[in-house]
Amino acid sequence: MAAPAEEASAAASPPPPASPRDGVTEEAPAPPARLRGFWLLGEDKSVHRALGGGKTADVLLWKDKKTSAAVVGGATILWVLFEVVEYHLLTLVSQVLIVALTILFLWSNATVFINKSPPNVPEVQISEDLAVNIALRLRADINKALGLLREIALGHDLMKFLGVIVALWILGEVGELCELLRLMYIVVLILHTVPILYHKYQDQVDDFAAKAHTELCKQYKVLDAKVLSKIPRAPPKDKKQN
Structure with missing residues (x-):
């Protein structure tokens, strides 16, 4: 009398996986791609590429530890001389x-x-190509x-208007808190710490x-619905057709 129960359990159990002897090879399922809707540097940009990808990025x-240490050390020495020792x-x-x-x-x-x-004193001159490249970049x-x-x-x-206003306001507040030399030293330290930290913890920061x-975006939509949309604006000018 237990035959129907055995048949039901056999029908409910999954079929055994095919073995390589049967001529069927199984492929491991690909790991699901990580979905993320926002990247600080874009989907295909690395930190090194975003910094220019050259000597400056290194x-x-x-990546060039001697030069990096020399830059930070030199900036620290200058800051100590001018801020601590009060040298001119x-x-x-x-x-x-x-x-x-x-x-x-x-x-x-x-x-x-x-x-x-x-003594062999080298002759130092600024080449025309270097001056032209700097002028073009500026x-x-x-x-x-x-x-x-x-x-x-x-x-x-x-x-963009709100972003620039906030950036200028922050710059003005920082200018009141510290002098130009101290601000430059802080910028040097930030440039030599933030990129390398972001490079190590890029996924966490992007999340x-x-x-x-x-x-x-949610707060901006609320602000736009309650305040910004009610501000009168001039109508856009029609473009002249040739």
């Missing part, structure tokens, strides 16, 4: 040049008496900034940024 990401920039430059020129001058004249070759950046300011002044993008971006 220094900021501590013009005085420091003058005294360094006095010591360097005195040593080189005496060394060059002493080689006549000790029969040794004079021109492109300045034109980009001026274009952004013009777009904001014409009222084309409200989000947090995605949540923050979603919440900001």
Whole structure:
């Protein structure tokens, strides 16, 4: 009498997996792709590529540890001299040049008496290509900034306007708290710490940024519905057709 129950249990049990002997090979299921709707640097951009992908990126990401340590160490020494010891920039430059020129001058004249070759002082000149490249880069950046300011002044993008206003306000508040040299030192430290930390914890930071971006979009929609949409604006001008 137990035959029907055995048949039901056999029908309910899943069929056994096919073995390689049957000529069927199983493929491991691919891991599900991680879905994320917001990336700080874009979907295909790495931190190194976002920083330019050259020598500067290597220094900021501590791939060239000697140069990175030299930059941070030099900035720290300058900050200590000017902020802690209260040394003056013009005085420091003058005294360094006095010591360097005195040593080189005496060394060059002493080689006549000790029969040794004079010091090899390299001839340093700024090449025309370097000057042109710097001027072109500055021109492109300045034109980009001026274009952004013009777009904001014409009222084309409200989000850019709010972002620039907030950034300028933060800059003004920071300027009241610290001097220019201290601010430059803080910027150097940030540039040599934030990119490398973001490179190590990019997934966690992007997840947090995605949540923050979603919440900001919700708050902006509420603000737009209650306040911004009620602000009267000038009608857009019709473009002249040729």
